[in-house]
Amino acid sequence: MSLIVQKYGGSSVADAESIRRVAKRIVDLKRQGHDLVVTVSAMGDTTDDLIELAHEISPIPDPREFDMLITTGERISMALLAMAIKSMGYDARSYTGSQAGMITDARHGDARIVDVTPVRVREALDEGAIAIVAGFQGFNRDTRDITTLGRGGSDTTAVALAAALDAERCEIYTDVDGVFTADPRMVPKAHKIDMISSEEMLELAGSGAKVLHIRAVEYARRQNVTLVVRSSFSNDPGTIVYQPDYAKEHQVEAPTIAGVAHDLSQAKITVVGVPDVPGSAAAIFNLVAQQGANIDMIVQNVQTQNDGVTDISFTLPKASADQVLRAIEAARDELGYESLRFDDQICKISLVGAGMRTNIGISATLFEALRDAGINVDMISTSEIRISIVTSAGMASRATKVIHTAFGLDGDSEAVVYAGTGR
Amino acid sequence: MSLIVQKYGGSSVADAESIRRVAKRIVDLKRQGHDLVVTVSAMGDTTDDLIELAHEISPIPDPREFDMLITTGERISMALLAMAIKSMGYDARSYTGSQAGMITDARHGDARIVDVTPVRVREALDEGAIAIVAGFQGFNRDTRDITTLGRGGSDTTAVALAAALDAERCEIYTDVDGVFTADPRMVPKAHKIDMISSEEMLELAGSGAKVLHIRAVEYARRQNVTLVVRSSFSNDPGTIVYQPDYAKEHQVEAPTIAGVAHDLSQAKITVVGVPDVPGSAAAIFNLVAQQGANIDMIVQNVQTQNDGVTDISFTLPKASADQVLRAIEAARDELGYESLRFDDQICKISLVGAGMRTNIGISATLFEALRDAGINVDMISTSEIRISIVTSAGMASRATKVIHTAFGLDGDSEAVVYAGTGR
Numbered sequence: 001m002s003l004i005v006q007k008y009g010g011s012s013v014a015d016a017e018s019i020r021r022v023a024k025r026i027v028d029l030k031r032q033g034h035d036l037v038v039t040v041s042a043m044g045d046t047t048d049d050l051i052e053l054a055h056e057i058s059p060i061p062d063p064r065e066f067d068m069l070i071t072t073g074e075r076i077s078m079a080l081l082a083m084a085i086k087s088m089g090y091d092a093r094s095y096t097g098s099q100a101g102m103i104t105d106a107r108h109g110d111a112r113i114v115d116v117t118p119v120r121v122r123e124a125l126d127e128g129a130i131a132i133v134a135g136f137q138g139f140n141r142d143t144r145d146i147t148t149l150g151r152g153g154s155d156t157t158a159v160a161l162a163a164a165l166d167a168e169r170c171e172i173y174t175d176v177d178g179v180f181t182a183d184p185r186m187v188p189k190a191h192k193i194d195m196i197s198s199e200e201m202l203e204l205a206g207s208g209a210k211v212l213h214i215r216a217v218e219y220a221r222r223q224n225v226t227l228v229v230r231s232s233f234s235n236d237p238g239t240i241v242y243q244p245d246y247a248k249e250h251q252v253e254a255p256t257i258a259g260v261a262h263d264l265s266q267a268k269i270t271v272v273g274v275p276d277v278p279g280s281a282a283a284i285f286n287l288v289a290q291q292g293a294n295i296d297m298i299v300q301n302v303q304t305q306n307d308g309v310t311d312i313s314f315t316l317p318k319a320s321a322d323q324v325l326r327a328i329e330a331a332r333d334e335l336g337y338e339s340l341r342f343d344d345q346i347c348k349i350s351l352v353g354a355g356m357r358t359n360i361g362i363s364a365t366l367f368e369a370l371r372d373a374g375i376n377v378d379m380i381s382t383s384e385i386r387i388s389i390v391t392s393a394g395m396a397s398r399a400t401k402v403i404h405t406a407f408g409l410d411g412d413s414e415a416v417v418y419a420g421t422g423r
Numbered sequence: 424m425s426l427i428v429q430k431y432g433g434s435s436v437a438d439a440e441s442i443r444r445v446a447k448r449i450v451d452l453k454r455q456g457h458d459l460v461v462t463v464s465a466m467g468d469t470t471d472d473l474i475e476l477a478h479e480i481s482p483i484p485d486p487r488e489f490d491m492l493i494t495t496g497e498r499i500s501m502a503l504l505a506m507a508i509k510s511m512g513y514d515a516r517s518y519t520g521s522q523a524g525m526i527t528d529a530r531h532g533d534a535r536i537v538d539v540t541p542v543r544v545r546e547a548l549d550e551g552a553i554a555i556v557a558g559f560q561g562f563n564r565d566t567r568d569i570t571t572l573g574r575g576g577s578d579t580t581a582v583a584l585a586a587a588l589d590a591e592r593c594e595i596y597t598d599v600d601g602v603f604t605a606d607p608r609m610v611p612k613a614h615k616i617d618m619i620s621s622e623e624m625l626e627l628a629g630s631g632a633k634v635l636h637i638r639a640v641e642y643a644r645r646q647n648v649t650l651v652v653r654s655s656f657s658n659d660p661g662t663i664v665y666q667p668d669y670a671k672e673h674q675v676e677a678p679t680i681a682g683v684a685h686d687l688s689q690a691k692i693t694v695v696g697v698p699d700v701p702g703s704a705a706a707i708f709n710l711v712a713q714q715g716a717n718i719d720m721i722v723q724n725v726q727t728q729n730d731g732v733t734d735i736s737f738t739l740p741k742a743s744a745d746q747v748l749r750a751i752e753a754a755r756d757e758l759g760y761e762s763l764r765f766d767d768q769i770c771k772i773s774l775v776g777a778g779m780r781t782n783i784g785i786s787a788t789l790f791e792a793l794r795d796a797g798i799n800v801d802m803i804s805t806s807e808i809r810i811s812i813v814t815s816a817g818m819a820s821r822a823t824k825v826i827h828t829a830f831g832l833d834g835d836s837e838a839v840v841y842a843g844t845g846r
Contacts, residue, residue, distance in 0.1 A: 016479035050499070056439035057503050058510035065509070068517055069502035072495035076473070079492035080480050086488070087481035094491055099567070120567070144522070144543070 002168040003035040003125070007135060007158035011175045012232035013077045014044035022173075022232055023084035026130060030090055035125050037118075037165060039135040039158040040081055042073025063108035067137075067148045071097070074134035074154070082132045091129035095120055097146065098139030100131075101164075102157060104147045106140040111147035113138060113156065113219075116164035125165075133161060152213020159216050163223035170225050172212065173232040178239030179204070179211050181259040181409040186397050190404065191411030193239050193259060198227070200258040200352050201241045203386045207350035208263030217241065256355025256362070257407045262400050263348040264393055266296060267321040268379070270313040271328065273338025281312055283335055284328065291327050293320035296348070297381045297390060309338070313379065315390060318344050346378065347396035350388040351403055363387055369406035375399045425591040426458040426548070430558060430581035434598045435655035436500045437467035445596075445655055446507035449553060453513055458548050460541075460588060462558040462581040463504055465496025486531035490560075490571045494520070497557035497577070505555045514552035518543055520569065521562030523554075524587075525580060527570045529563040534570035536561060536579065536642075539587035548588075556584060575636025582639050586646035593648050595635065596655040601662030602627070602634050604682040604832040609820050613827065614834030616682060618663045620670065621650070623681040623775050626809045630773035631686030640664065679778025679785070680830045685823050686771040687816060689719060690744040691802070693736040694751065696761025704735055706758055707751065714750050716743035719771070720804045720813060732761070736802065738813060741767050769801065770819035773811040774826055786810055792829035798822045 006026070013019050030036055041047075050070050054061040061069075078094040085092035101117035124131040135154025138147045149156050155172055162170035179201065182190040196204075198221040205214040211229055220227050226246050230238025242252060274280050281300060288295055293316045301311040316324060325342060328335065356362050366387055370377060375398065379390035391399050404410060429449070436442050453459055464470075473493050477484040484492075501517040508515035524540030547554040558577025561570045572579050578595055585593035602624065605613040619627075621644040628637040634652055643650050649669050653661025665675060697703050704723060711718055716739045724734040739747060748765060751758065779785050789810055793800055798821065802813035814822050827833060 016476060019480060053439060053499075053503060054506060057442060057506045060510075061506045062509040065502040065505045065515075065517055069499060069506075072498045075495045075498075076476075076492060079488040080476060082488045083477060083480045083484045083492075086485040087483075092488075094488055 003037065003165055004029065004169060004171060005037045005039065005158050005162040005165065005167045006171045006173060007039040007154055008041065008173045008232055009154065009175070010041040010044050010047070012173050013040055013081065016080070019043075019077070019080050020084050023081060023088060025232065026085060027088050027090050030130060037121055037125070037131045037133060037161055037167070038081065039133045039154055039161065040074060040077045041135050041154040042070075043077045043080075046073040046076065064145055067108045067146050071134065071137040071146050071148060074136055078132045078134045085130055085132075091127070092132055093124045093129050094132040094134070095124075096134050097137035097157070100133040100161070102133075102138040102160065104138035104140055104149065106143050106145070106147065108145075108147055110150035111138050111140070113149070113160050116160050118161060118164055121161070121165065133157065152215045155213045155216035156219055159219045159223065159225050159227070162225045163219070167225070169228055170220065171228040171230060171238075172216070173230060174211060175231060175233060176211060177231045177234055177236040178229045179209070179241070179259070181411075182400055182404050183209070183262060186262060186400050187260070187404045189410040190259075191409070192236070194237075195240045195242060195252055195254070196258050197247065197252075197254060197354055198241050198243050200354055200385060201227075203350065203352040203383065204259055204261045207261035207352065207386065207388060208265070208348065209259070209261040212241070254354055256359050257351065257353035257409065259352055259409065260400055260403050260407075261350045261352065262396055263350070264396060265317055266315045266346060266348055266390075267318045267342065267344035268313055268315050268346050268390065269321065269325065269328070270311055270341040270343075271335070271337045272311050272341060273309045274312050275336050276308050276310040280335070284312060285314075287327050287331055287335075288314070288316070288324050291320060291324045293317065293324050297379050297388065299379050315346065315348065315379065345393040346390050347393045347399070348388055348390050349396070349399050349403065350386055351407065352386045354385050356385050356387070365406055366403060369402050370399060373398065373402045375402065426460065426588055427452065427592060427594060428460045428462065428581050428585040428588065428590045429594045429596060430462040430577055431464065431596045431655055432577065432598070433464040433467050433470070435596050436463055436504065439503070442466075442500070442503050443507050446504060446511060448655065449508060450511050450513050453553060460544055460548070460554045460556060460584055460590070461504065462556045462577055462584065463497060463500045464558050464577040465493075466500045466503075469496040469499065487568055490531045490569050494557065494560040494569050494571060497559055501555045501557045508553055508555075514550070515555055516547045516552050517555040517557070518547075519557050520560030520580070523556040523584070525556075525561035525583065527561035527563055527572065529566050529568070529570065531568075531570055533573035534561050534563070536572070536583050539583050541584060541587055544584070544588065556580065575638045578636050578639035579642055582642045582646065582648050582650070585648045586642070590648070592651055593643065594651045594653060594661075595639070596653060597634060598654060598656060599634060600654045600657055600659040601652045602632070602664070602682070604834075605823055605827050606632070606685065609685060609823050610683070610827045612833040613682075614832070615659070616662050617660075618665060618675055618677070619681050620675075620677060620777055621664050621666050623777055623808060624650075624664045626773065626775040626806065627682055627684045630684035630775065630809065630811060631688070631771065632682070632684040635664070677777055679782050680774065680776035680832065682775055682832065683823055683826050683830075684773045684775065685819055686773070687819060688740055689738045689769060689771055689813075690741045690765065690767035691736060691738050691769050691813065692744065692747065692751070693734055693764040693766075694758070694760045695734050695764060696732040697735050698759050699731050699733040703758070707735060708737075710750050710754055710758075711737070711739070711747050714743060714747045716740065716747050720802050720811065722802050738769065738771065738802065768816040769813050770816045770822070771811055771813050772819070772822050772826065773809050774830065775809045777808050779808050779810070788829055789826060792825050793822060796821065796825045798825065
């Protein structure tokens, strides 16, 4: 009898009716003879409401108490889901993060899983019950306090349980049919991908695709867990995010290009007229690092005339731009640059595909398509299986469509519109 | 340094503003050099909302999951209160029932405390922190599941912690100034009692006074805990509910009469024409007991003429009346009675005072007052320190006022109007 771990996001358990619908899905699968462990997020806006409440109390809520507070959201949904399943005549038991053995470090708000000991979950399964586990939360052994896993926490909970219980697969239920070749809100002809390697999924997630959290994909890859991304509102089989073993076993024939992702959350800072001497770039990036900002792309201009200065541009999350700008301005004298330029109207577009390794001419096709469409490329970065370009935010939609078409990704029908997913 | 345990009901922590107000009270007391353990109920209607949600999912929610669900209410309020205190610059840590060592039996929804091991609470106190503990909830060691204590659970949590930590006193904060000589909604001249023995408080609570839950008073009496009932909305010192030791120590001079309680929740059943033979009463009451109904008062009429039959009247909670009536009707043949009479328009009024033991003529005064007011007495029952009478519901207010006046309990000013309290 195979074990399946499922995760249902907040939009899938938004109200009593949705919870009953999800319970029905679970019971149907149980009837087919599967063992089931189900991870749930908090209902709809519950978490946002709790966060708002916390901020009414204090502008900077105590991290320990904040975790104690917001973990109630998953407890509510898991208890209701277990009730719903029981009312359908099947045994179900809900477990908090600590009861399910999700052991984490003590970093409140962004804890890392250090051990998974799902003893009680295993017991429940052995007794034929369906185990419901609160997503997003864990427990630290030293402080004996409740922790939360941060963004994408519930996905990570599901993957961690799937790994610890050696599940056949981990199904991530959301409100879209799966992973798409592009964001259908931007590219109506984007189509659902049936299969994608976790390596490609990592690049897509890291490039702005929101359907899966990069952290959960990384965890699945490390632990060799097969992921399935699908909708709890349809019967579409969804997208299989496979690992190397699975690919061998099933002789997966992957397409050259997986998809196109866009990211409008970045901004660009250009430090103009930096002395072109060893260590000046390092000085800037040390400063940025001290602000805790994640730099994505870097371009150091080739010197045009030999005036001993150069320009350094880099992209970073808009959220941390202000702080970084202030820091660089404050350090103007040590850094000795001429001026600062800032642009938060940029878009990063990434083409991802494992086929890039073997197929030549991918970049040529990409840049020809952009040139023909008169789209200006501002920055470029690449990985083994990804090419990313930065252009102006206004060009985002047009550029994504052009690339999508150039690589033959356009589907025949228009896709269902993509909506955000629960944490 | 003295340790004080406080309990704040749902109305005292109904919203962010109330929580900050309560936090301020706590911090002020801490500043005075007291150690503090604070038990909280769920915010305002949170618990009712969760219960409603559960019933949307299932008419009879699974008890284990139901406890898992509704215990989130106290977790929310305790985390917010701890945040509020921390934001005022004082250390505070919140603990769930299990973290605070509230060990109970496994009876979900109405668990009994079997052990209290507040190790972490003690640690927090030793480190100078204010400990916030979720009321109403516990933990069963065998099932390792979360339980709830049932009605009055949060008061009981506070008393149990006060006993286990050997606190100087246990302050129960509610939305009234304390225990009154009568319900001010019914007797405007009722006045707050400064001191009352736990023995008298038990009788009042058992006779319909709602300010304190009888279970918490019993626990306090067993564990010799001094209770203080006061309002979180005023600075009134409240009512001290003292134990024998305290009375000795402080030479408490108790008044003869503590107060008058009324109870409109009872109904009366009269079994007419029961064969006046040994065991017929027993047969009826066995039947009632089998229905799980609590009988309060019993009157067996004296035979008027020697026709070998008698009438047996008893009172019981309205809630269980229907079921009991059906049971007695079904057993008509065995019981061999003539007819059944039912009256749910009755009121029980109880006069409570430890002075009854020594002062004679209390009952004379009572019945004279009722006679002079033309109030008909239907049933009578007494304990060592209580006289209860049953009259028609329509007479409730009048009778209570008359008794209140007859025993010199009327205050000079009118009392603040009494409102219900949180669990």
